[in-house]
Amino acid sequence: MDRRQNPAMTRRDMLAGAFRAACGAGLVAALLAVPARRRAEAVALRPPGAIDDTDFLSACVRCGLCVRDCPYNTLKLAEAGDGQPVGTPFFTARNVPCEMCEDIPCVVACPTGALDKSLTDIKAAKMGVAVLVGQETCLNFLGLRCDVCYRVCPLIDQAITLERHHNERTGKHALFIPTVHTDKCTGCGKCEKACVLEEAAIKVLPHAQAVGMLGAHYRLGWEEKQKAGKALIDGIIDLPDRMPETPAMPAPERLPGGGFKEFKP
């Protein structure tokens, strides 16, 4: 170890030492790169204003200032097993959703820019997107008028609307389907928190997992037509539509009470 005091240190020794040093530094970098890659698995929700998940870990120092300034104890720092890198802020909508404070104190507190200060209107936040994943369990899908997710939504009739559909089961009722509009939904999670089921049928997911993306070259023909004011292609030959021949329907049998036999209300 006293090589330093040995005057006979050769160029070979120096190169060998430099090589060992480079290997050691590379080893540390390689080992640390393993947990660093975990960012792709993000599931839990980030605070409002959080920059893109691939950049988040280049900025967040895991100091917890956003957590301290959250007045509703929504935000937590991740522990091992929470699905986020240890020490980074997140929230679980089903436990405590974001209350969407107008002054956004968590963003104001962030010293690093991991939460982007350019977010000043909480309604523009994109913490995630609510998705009605439980289409077999959602009470509105079953034909009831639960409507709870729709009613608790801070952006009622914008982020969630009730869309009327035909109830195929009864044949004569309507379904009021809670429908999320991703351009308005902030991902606050109040709908997921309020869902009356044992396991929420509506869940907030990170944006990338919740929303598909059209190919950049895709065009919606009907929109293009409207923009152009006419069909984009001239002289389309409209061929006759050939339909299967409809079998003749027998006349419905009348019941003595005045109703029809086939109609079961």
Place this chain on the structure above:
Amino acid sequence: MSPSREPRRPGLDRKRRDGWWAAHKWLVLRRLAQAGFLAVFLTGPLWGWWITKGTLAASMTLGVLPLTDPLMALQALLAGHVMETSGLVGAVIVLAAYAVLGGRSFCGWACPVNLVTDFAAWVRTRFGLKDAYPMDRRLRLLVLVGVLVGSAATGTIVWEAVNPVTMLHRALVTGSLFAGGAALSITIAVLLFDLGVASRGWCGHLCPVGAFYALVGAKGLVRVSAVNRDACDNCMDCFTVCPERQVITPALRGAKNGVGPLILSRDCSNCGRCIDVCAKDVFTFTTRFHDGPGACAQGPAKKALQGEKML
């Protein structure tokens, strides 16, 4: 310095001569400082009196004083992210403070991991455990380079994936230490490493945070000086308690080489434990401008004499 002669109860002579307080003064003050650094973070969550929010990674004191771990800011920069103004200002304040105080004062006086590794060292001394796997103290510089390269390569602040300093501090401040999280595991790992693998293994050989602060405060003003080195009777107490024992030799035994009594190595953490245990009053705190009697006008003859001998 033959290991067989190392005392198992360093400071005993000092205690017999001057009493318990004199033999533990700097140790107690240091523990109070460490407790104080924790307390300012804890009064808020415990009793609602907010003094400092955040953790050692980044904090805000009384709503006006931002402090940021400068190594963290550097990693973020290499990862391609420029921090907010308050984060950058905080990093500059911390850099300036430790450039003046001596960088590794952080390790001795603020870092919570110091409690763990000091405990391990105390156990090793008390039971006379020999160092089984001696390592090169320059390893921490390699780890530091690895951290910086890793940050640039992955675009993330890589050291935060494993950093025991911020993990332990965060767990203490948020009260989650005993919830069975990563902080407890990594703290136990550091303790076991220092106990069973290498004496002063973590702080003295591997921690890149300490290595970074050492570089920052290499020319720090606050220094320990072996002013009364002529009185030294080679009892080995100071070497036994010193977490960076290689820093003492040049100052304490440099008279014959014309080296001044100031401990100038960047690795000294200004813990002052050598001052406590010395029964001959050899050491004292001073500044780097007081290179007292025995100082050599033309400076040290060889760099090796300035604490660069690494093991």
